[in-house]
Amino acid sequence: MKLRQDFFIGVQDVDQDKKLTNHGLLEMMSDVSMLHGVKAGQTSTEGRSIVSWIVLGWRVKVYRRPSMFSTVSAYTWAQKHGHIRAGRDYLVCDEKGEMIAEATSEWTPIDTKTGKFLRITPELIGSFDPEPEEVNFPEYKLPALRRFEMEPDAVKLVELNTAMFDYNRHVHNSIYLILAEQILPEDVLQGGIDEFEIVYKKEITEMQPVRLEYQREGDAHTVAIRSAADETLHAVVILRGTRV
Numbered sequence: 509m510k511l512r513q514d515f516f517i518g519v520q521d522v523d524q525d526k527k528l529t530n531h532g533l534l535e536m537m538s539d540v541s542m543l544h545g546v547k548a549g550q551t552s553t554e555g556r557s558i559v560s561w562i563v564l565g566w567r568v569k570v571y572r573r574p575s576m577f578s579t580v581s582a583y584t585w586a587q588k589h590g591h592i593r594a595g596r597d598y599l600v601c602d603e604k605g606e607m608i609a610e611a612t613s614e615w616t617p618i619d620t621k622t623g624k625f626l627r628i629t630p631e632l633i634g635s636f637d638p639e640p641e642e643v644n645f646p647e648y649k650l651p652a653l654r655r656f657e658m659e660p661d662a663v664k665l666v667e668l669n670t671a672m673f674d675y676n677r678h679v680h681n682s683i684y685l686i687l688a689e690q691i692l693p694e695d696v697l698q699g700g701i702d703e704f705e706i707v708y709k710k711e712i713t714e715m716q717p718v719r720l721e722y723q724r725e726g727d728a729h730t731v732a733i734r735s736a737a738d739e740t741l742h743a744v745v746i747l748r749g750t751r752v
Contacts, residue, residue: 509585509636509639510585511540511547511584511585512582512583513536513540513543513581513582514581515536515539515579515580515581516577516579517532517575517576517577517579517580518576519576520532522575527573527575527576528573528574528580528608530570530685530701530704531685531686533568533570533600534566534568534681534682535682536582536600537582537584537598537600537611538682540582540584540598541561541563541584541596541615544584544586544636545557545559545561548635550635556620556621557620559618559619559620559626559632561594561618562615562616562617562618563613563614563615563681563708564593564613564615564616564707564708565650565651565705565707565708566611566612566705566706567611567612567645567648567650567704567705568609568610568611568703568705569609569610569703570609570702570703571607571608571609571610572608574602574603574608578602579603580602580603580608581601582598582599582600583598583599583600584598584599585597585636585639586639587612587638587640587643588638589628589633589638589640591627591628592625592627592628593614593615593628594614594615594616594628594633594638595612595613595614595615595643596612596613596615597610597613597642597643597644598612598644599644611644612644612645614650617632650707651705651744651746653741653744656732656741656744658721658723658732659723660732661722661723661724662691662722663720663721663722664691664719664722665717665719665720666687666690666691668712668715668716668717668718669715670715672686677713678713679712679713681706684708684733684742684743684745685706685745687720687731687733687745688731688747691720691722691731692729692731696747701729701747701748701749702748702749703748703749704745704748706743706744706746707744707745707746708742708743709741709743709744710740710741710742711742712742716735716736717736718733718734718736719733719735719736719739720732720733720734721734728746728747729746729748730744730745730746731744731745
């Protein structure tokens with residue numbers, strides 16, 4: 509079952525050209541994912557939810573960027589799944605119904621009472637009415653981060669603040685994109701990124717400085733986000749493509 513939600517693009521969602529930002533787009537997709545959990549009866553709008561679905565990673569591709577004060581429609585649906593991970597895809601359209609972005613993601617369920625991972629059973633996933641045949645990126649597989657090493661071209665320490673943390677008391681998933689942008693070269697930021705991936709390794713739960721490591725290889729810009737204290741890897745963000 510596809511779920512649709514309309515979003516109004518406000519001032520906080522646009523860049524200096526008054527076009528929708530990647531962060532604004534990612535927040536829309538995050539919100540519609542949570543709404544789908546509410547409709548499925550697993551996410552509560554107050555207090556503790558029955559099940560908490562944790563995002564493991566995103567791949568997002570942007571084709572056009574709507575302007576400030578326009579309305580877009582975000583669609584999401586549960587995709588194929590295994591015993592631990594479940595796919596979720598997205599389509600975002602403008603007021604004419606034309607596609608402006610598409611995305612895929614992977615999620616895993618956690619028992620909110622015990623804090624332990626849950627096995628994905630037919631009963632657990634069934635309330636989302638999955639559509640496993642409809643896949644945005646059929647050949648795509650979320651990169652594994654069992655071991656990740658790179659020789660950075662640049663390194664930067666960034667302080668966190670309380671606004672970056674959500675009600676789960678860890679840094680909100682879309683904030684990792686904002687953190688990664690802090691070390692991107694100015695020419696990359698000005699050119700614009702229209703495709704990106706975020707792969708999460710370990711959540712940030714403490715107010716601590718993070719270490720950003722940046723490497724550029726062709727049109728790929730990779731940012732590793734680590735703890736400044738012990739170099740624990742929290743996430744890797746890969747950004748591609750510039751607008752001309």
